[in-house]
Amino acid sequence: MSLPETFISCDWGTTNLRLRVINTATLDVMKEFSSNQGVKELYKNYSEQDLLDKHSYYSNFLEQKLQDITDLNQKNIIVASGMITSSMGMCELGYTSMPFSAQGKEIFSKVISISKDLSVLMISGVKQGDDVMRGEEVQALGLTEYLEGISEGVLLLPGTHSKHLTFQENTFHKLDTFMTGEIFDMLTKHSILSNSIAKGEFNETNKKAFQEGVQKAVAEGISKNLFKVRAKALLDNRDKVESYYYLSGLLIGDELAYLKDQNPKVCIAASGMLNELYQLALEVVVEDRNRLVFFEEDVLEKALLIGQKKILEQQYECV
Numbered sequence: 001m002s003l004p005e006t007f008i009s010c011d012w013g014t015t016n017l018r019l020r021v022i023n024t025a026t027l028d029v030m031k032e033f034s035s036n037q038g039v040k041e042l043y044k045n046y047s048e049q050d051l052l053d054k055h056s057y058y059s060n061f062l063e064q065k066l067q068d069i070t071d072l073n074q075k076n077i078i079v080a081s082g083m084i085t086s087s088m089g090m091c092e093l094g095y096t097s098m099p100f101s102a103q104g105k106e107i108f109s110k111v112i113s114i115s116k117d118l119s120v121l122m123i124s125g126v127k128q129g130d131d132v133m134r135g136e137e138v139q140a141l142g143l144t145e146y147l148e149g150i151s152e153g154v155l156l157l158p159g160t161h162s163k164h165l166t167f168q169e170n171t172f173h174k175l176d177t178f179m180t181g182e183i184f185d186m187l188t189k190h191s192i193l194s195n196s197i198a199k200g201e202f203n204e205t206n207k208k209a210f211q212e213g214v215q216k217a218v219a220e221g222i223s224k225n226l227f228k229v230r231a232k233a234l235l236d237n238r239d240k241v242e243s244y245y246y247l248s249g250l251l252i253g254d255e256l257a258y259l260k261d262q263n264p265k266v267c268i269a270a271s272g273m274l275n276e277l278y279q280l281a282l283e284v285v286v287e288d289r290n291r292l293v294f295f296e297e298d299v300l301e302k303a304l305l306i307g308q309k310k311i312l313e314q315q316y317e318c319v
């Protein structure tokens with residue numbers, strides 16, 4: 001069976017939703033809807049009502065959002081990855097065990113129907129040891145296209161829950177999650193340190209503060225250094241924006257510290273500010289620059305679509 005001309009890419013995480021109509025052949029984005037209504041928020045709203053069951057509640061929501069970007073009277077298939085398949089999502093799917101290869105044939109998926117013309121291809125999460133991910137495995141599948149020629153290394157996918165995926169010969173076999181983004185969010189909003197910091201421009205002074213944080217974490221860990229963010233503000237009147245980036249450096253440095261004494265290539269795919277921060281931090285942590293592979297900003301964007309298309313192709317192969 002041939003692939004549909006278009007598919008709807010659904011990237012539904014804990015705190016964000018993105019629905020995009022994709023030209024299957026070129027992966028060009030034809031129309032897009034995005035919002036900060038992540039799975040967490042929708043699940044809360046669903047739990048606070050008792051009119052609709054979970055499937056109907058999520059289906060109604062998706063149909064409502066999709067009507068602005070596609071014609072719902074025509075056949076549409078949504079390819080969905082991320083927390084939409086978690087216990088808080090539309091339909092819970094388990095986890096595929098690692099390892100998984102560049103084609104992702106090991107990753108299982110399931111089609112569920114929303115209406116006569118609208119179905120959702122749900123992609124499972126992945127587990128390894130005592131760790132799990134949902135969504136990042138699809139980005140990793142897409143990124144294998146860019147990892148060609150690198151026989152082994154660690155692929156870093158920074159975020160709320162930063163994932164480190166170890167790979168060899170185009171096969172991902174190990175996973176570690178670092179809660180860097182979420183811890184940073186909690187500390188900046190809910191801890192005593194929140195009074196000593198403020199978000200601001202990432203200028204040269206603040207870059208130095210960030211790098212200082214990275215160095216401190218690599219040398220001494222974070223526990224010993226966190227409270228010093230407050231102490232420095234009290235004793236030295238340290239600027240709040242500098243302290244913000246110093247704290248960010250501490251947390252990212254702690255995540256990356258173990259890479260200092262290892263040999264493999266470190267490949268990083270992130271976008272926006274995260275990309276800038278992680279690249280800067282890696283330049284502090286890893287002495288040998290030849291070990292570092294930095295991807296362009298748009299590679300991560302494309303990777304998710306390549307990964308979703310791979311899973312869609314498998315679905316059409318077995319129909």
Ligand SMILES: O=C(O)C(=O)C[C@@H](O)[C@H](O)CO
Pocket residue numbers: 014086087125132133134135136160161177
């Ligand atoms: O499967 C779950 O329930 C997760 O919590 C996975 C999570 O870590 C995502 O990979 C990124 O937020």
